[in-house]
Amino acid sequence: MGTVTKALELLNLFTRQRPLIGLSDLARLADLNKATCYRLVTELCDFGLVEQVGSAREYRLGPAVLRLSTLREAQVPTREAAMPVLQALAQKTGETAHLSMLMGPALHTLGFAYATTHMTRVTMEDAEVLPFHATSSGLVVLAFQPEPFREAVLAQPIPRLTGRTETSPEALRARLAEVRGQGFAESRGAFQAEVHSMAVPLFDALGRCTGAVAVAALASRMTEDQRRLIRFALTGAGSEITTLWGGTLPADIVTLWRLAA
Amino acid sequence: MGTVTKALELLNLFTRQRPLIGLSDLARLADLNKATCYRLVTELCDFGLVEQVGSAREYRLGPAVLRLSTLREAQVPTREAAMPVLQALAQKTGETAHLSMLMGPALHTLGFAYATTHMTRVTMEDAEVLPFHATSSGLVVLAFQPEPFREAVLAQPIPRLTGRTETSPEALRARLAEVRGQGFAESRGAFQAEVHSMAVPLFDALGRCTGAVAVAALASRMTEDQRRLIRFALTGAGSEITTLWGGTLPADIVTLWRLAA
DNA sequence: ACCATCGGTTCAAATAATAAACCGACAAGA
DNA sequence: TCTTGTCGGTTTATTATTTGAACCGATGGT
Known part of the structure; x- marks a missing residue:
């Protein structure tokens, strides 16, 4: 499995029931090494697909998804x-x-x-x-x-x-x-x-x-x-x-x- | 630059003026080797962030962005x-x-x-x-x-x-x-x-x-x-x-x- | 018939991803 | 207060993945 797919799979872990996920949880859920997971989620963050929020520094889906969906819906x-x-x-x-x-x-x-x-x-x-x-x-x-x-x-x-x-x-x-x-x-x-x-x-x-x-x-x-x-x-x-x-x-x-x- | 970032940068190449991009163009625009670009865009496709369309097999933003944005907007x-x-x-x-x-x-x-x-x-x-x-x-x-x-x-x-x-x-x-x-x-x-x-x-x-x-x-x-x-x-x-x-x-x-x- | 370009593939070489151990901070329990 | 465990994040050598150039058949214009 490619690195990109692994990173994208992280996005699928966010659901209506579980909108906020901490780094350790994320690594466990994705069955990834914590360092690996950190690197991936950081890259997603930099792009805005994920954002880090609150005092617990948990992650959630970021604003870039809006931008992309606006673009897609326009076409x-x-x-x-x-x-x-x-x-x-x-x-x-x-x-x-x-x-x-x-x-x-x-x-x-x-x-x-x-x-x-x-x-x-x-x-x-x-x-x-x-x-x-x-x-x-x-x-x-x-x-x-x-x-x-x-x-x-x-x-x-x-x-x-x-x-x-x-x-x-x-x-x-x-x-x-x-x-x-x-x-x-x-x-x-x-x-x-x-x-x-x-x-x-x-x-x-x-x-x-x-x-x-x-x-x-x-x-x-x-x-x-x-x-x-x-x-x-x-x-x-x-x-x-x-x-x-x-x-x-x-x-x-x-x-x-x-x-x- | 990480592989994930490179793949995500591909998404930024799609704009209102240029919603459809072929493989070669994509590689040129992203300044990537065609093989590399192909691998990346294929992974994006598998996830649904990008989809391939039409007889010219061009790429455009895929339906996954809708799914993600629905999820984000819900939260x-x-x-x-x-x-x-x-x-x-x-x-x-x-x-x-x-x-x-x-x-x-x-x-x-x-x-x-x-x-x-x-x-x-x-x-x-x-x-x-x-x-x-x-x-x-x-x-x-x-x-x-x-x-x-x-x-x-x-x-x-x-x-x-x-x-x-x-x-x-x-x-x-x-x-x-x-x-x-x-x-x-x-x-x-x-x-x-x-x-x-x-x-x-x-x-x-x-x-x-x-x-x-x-x-x-x-x-x-x-x-x-x-x-x-x-x-x-x-x-x-x-x-x-x-x-x-x-x-x-x-x-x-x-x-x-x-x-x- | 030619030439260029398209999307896609191959494989050795190069580079980037990985795992384990570690860090300081924090919180719960004894 | 002193463990103990977990948190987010960092470091490192090792390893596996990504990469680039050449190549393929198909397509289309000259």
Whole structure:
């Protein structure tokens, strides 16, 4: 593994739950020698990707990420473009909408929107990276990946997260085929108990699946009518965001979604 | 220079004017061997900070910057928090408002907002890093830096950008003292001819100046009344953003601004 | 048919990264 | 007060990684 990758991996250690990390912790988490870690994090600091803060001299993500993301959004409006659609989706369905994007080997949260309808809602703050096997977004993205990718994911350990998590590779393979057949995925309490969710895939200009939009609701609110409504709103949002991102929906997806509506 | 820094420097080569860069260009711009550059940019790609796009296989900033900035904004709302103030400032003054932040040795643009009042406006898209000596933001930030930093900047070459750019270190030193004395800075066509601007400093929790807010207008619209209005709106926005960022205005700034109002 | 340039690869030589031990400072516990 | 442990940070010789020049096939303009 190259030095640069090691340094960048440090950035991945910062999460919503753990936004501040001291040098020793950082070294432990990254499994690096403290001196090595110090050198790397110092270089990240000099660039501004990380900054040192407070009396304990802990580290956190720095202001350079803002600068870079402003630049990126100016050229490829991704988050900014999708957020209004996401908010509309949350409003239409009365539930929590969620946007995720495939980055390298993992599916990352890009944003979410809450409806103002209910007092109870599914919060998404805690899930930075989504497990492929236990979320509707994960399932739908995985379903539309090339086979080697799918198998690589299934070859890894598949943790049981709730009582309803599917953990057998064979069953998951069948599940993915089913998802491909219907053009969307559904998860019933496999990630968090009591949370049902549905997701549709997003595609880039070359027809590759690069992410997903999902709606998550408390199981008790997931009536058959509500499922139909969500499915309808989701396919609309999915095709809208795909278009905004300059992508094109594969023909079979278009027909599947048209049938569903 | 460390390998990590070299890799990160590659990110700085992407600008609004030059969002896509091929491998050979990248190597030339960064003054790196092509093989070295390839290895570095590949590592950046794997992480998602950079992505390869199109038939020409050019590189551009990748989606990981979004992920990181979302994470950073969740913990330290910086851009998100300041943008509404910036928009209000543009609206109040009827001119272009601009927000910048000191990152390492350079002053970078963080955002800007346009007023809808006039048909002509000062556009800020082209200025990613602001010269210290020729912009009101640059002057005001430099004025409030510790002396070694100031002198380091003045020791570097000072390019003449327009006919009205001040380029003598002695004159600039006097200018900075003046800025410190009045709590804001003004630039009259020193960066772009026909553009006048005014800026106030922003401070962090330790009273260090970390950035600036500015208003830029066409010279012809900069009447004495308008200057007063802008100065008033600027000091308001400056103290607002400083507070939002968890900073505190130094006592002397507070009194200077109170006098101005 | 030529020449230049593109993105990407190879491999020996050179350079930069690494690990372990160490430093002073600080805080909790005995 | 005197350990004891941990903190952020530094030093050093050893080691592994990075580097640069040459090279590849593909592409495109002359």
